[in-house]
Amino acid sequence: MRSILAAGLTALMLAALPGAAAVTVKKSEYAKLPDGAVTMFTVTNAKGMEAKIITWGGVLVSLKTPDRKGTLADVVHGHDSLGDYRADTGTYFGALVGRYANRIGGAKFQLDGKTYKLPVNDGANGLHGGTLGFDKRNWSGREVPGGVELSYTSKDGEEGYPGTLKTIVTYTLTEENALRIHYTATTDKATVVNMTNHTYWNLRGEGDILNHLVTINADKYTPVDTGLIPTGELKDVTGTPFDFRKPMAPGARIKQADEQLKRGNGYDHNWVLNRTGKGLELAGRVEETTTGRVLEVFTDQPGVQFYTGNFLNGSVKGKGGKPMNQRTALCLETQHYPDSPNKPTFPTTTLKPGEKYDTTTEFRFSVK
Ligand code: GLA
Secondary structure, three states: OHHHHHHHHHHHHHHHOOOOOOOEEEEEEEEEEOOEEEEEEEEEOOOOOEEEEEOEOOOEEEEEEEOOOOOEEEOEOOOOOHHHHHHOOOOOOOOEEOOEOOEEHHHEEEEOOEEEEOOOOEOOEEEOOOOOOHHHOEOEEEEEOOEEEEEEEEOOOHHHOOOOEEEEEEEEEOOOOEEEEEEEEEEOOOEEOEOEEOOOEOOOOOOOOOOOEEEEOOOEEEOEOOOOOEOOOOEEOOOOOOOOOOOEOHHHOOOOOOHHHHHHOOOEEEEEOOOOOOOOEEEEEEEOOOOOEEEEEEEOOOEEEEEOOOOOOOOOEOHHHOEOOOOOOEEEEEEOOOOHHHOOOOOOOEEOOOOOEEEEEEEEEEEO
C-alpha cells in the first residue's frame, strides 16, 4: 500500500515538474545517402506542439504550434525532400549554420599572425561557413530526453577554417512550448566559431510577414557597407527605421528612403542586444495578431540578425512546391556580430584549445 502511494506521489511530482512530462521522440528515415541515411526526429509535447528535425544540416523542417483557438499550423519555411535541401544553396531554410554564421569581410581573417582564406560565396565576402558549411553536412543524430542530439566534427582546414572542431547541438522541446537549441564546440587549434539556426518564421503559416509585430531588445545595431559587412560602428537606433524597441510591423518602415535599408534590400542587419548578465535574456518578440501566435527569442548571445526574407523571389520552391516569395518569412538569427574575426572592437569569436563554445537560444511560443 505504502509503495503504491509512494509511486503515485512520485508520478504526481514528476508531472508537476516543468519539462518532465512526456515529450516523445520518434525516429524515422528521411532519405538515403550513398554512405548512410538522413534521419528525421519528430518531437512532440503533450500540448500537441511538434518539431521535425533532420540530420542533414540539422534542419528544423517543420514546427507546428497552436494559435489562440488551438489550431496547429506549420510556422517555418522548408522543403519537401532532401534533394530540394541539397539543391538550395541560398536560403539556409531551418539549418544549423557554421562554423561561422553570417559574413566575414573579404572572406579572410587573421589569427595568431596567420591569414586564413575562406570560400568567397557572397560578393567579395564569405557567408554562412562557406560552400559546404554545417548546413550541407549530414550530422550524427541520437535521441535524448525531450529531443535530439546532433554531432558533427569539422576537419582542420575544412572550408578554410583552422582546427578540428567537435560540435554538438541539442534541440529539445519543453512542455511549455519552447524549442531550445544548445550548441557546444571544442577545438584542437585556435579557430573562430559563431553558430546559429536559420529558421524562417511565419506565425500565420502563410502570406507575408509585413504585419507581424516585431520587438527587438536593442538600443543599437551594426550598420553595414554595401557588401553587408559591419562598418564597426554601433549605431543608436533612436529616430531610425531600426528602432524596434516597441512592437513594430516590419512593413511600416521597410520602404523608407534609408541608406541602410537600401543596402540590405530591407532588414538584413545585426542588432546589438541589450544585455544585463550572462544568461538567457530576451532578444526579440514576434506577434501575429490574426492568429494570436507569439514567439519570444531568448539567448545568451550578444547579437541577433533580423532578416526579412529580402532575397526570396519565388524562384526557390518551398513545401508543396509553393514559390517562396519575398518577405514571406522573417529570421531572428542569434549570433555574434558579423565579421567579428576582423573587428577587434567586437566581442571575440575566437575559440582556443581547452575552451568550450557553449551557447543556448530558446524559441518560446504562446498565444495572445
Ligand atoms: C542571412 C544573411 C542574408 C541572406 C540569408 C540567406 O540572413 O544576412 O543576407 O544571405 O542569410 O539567404
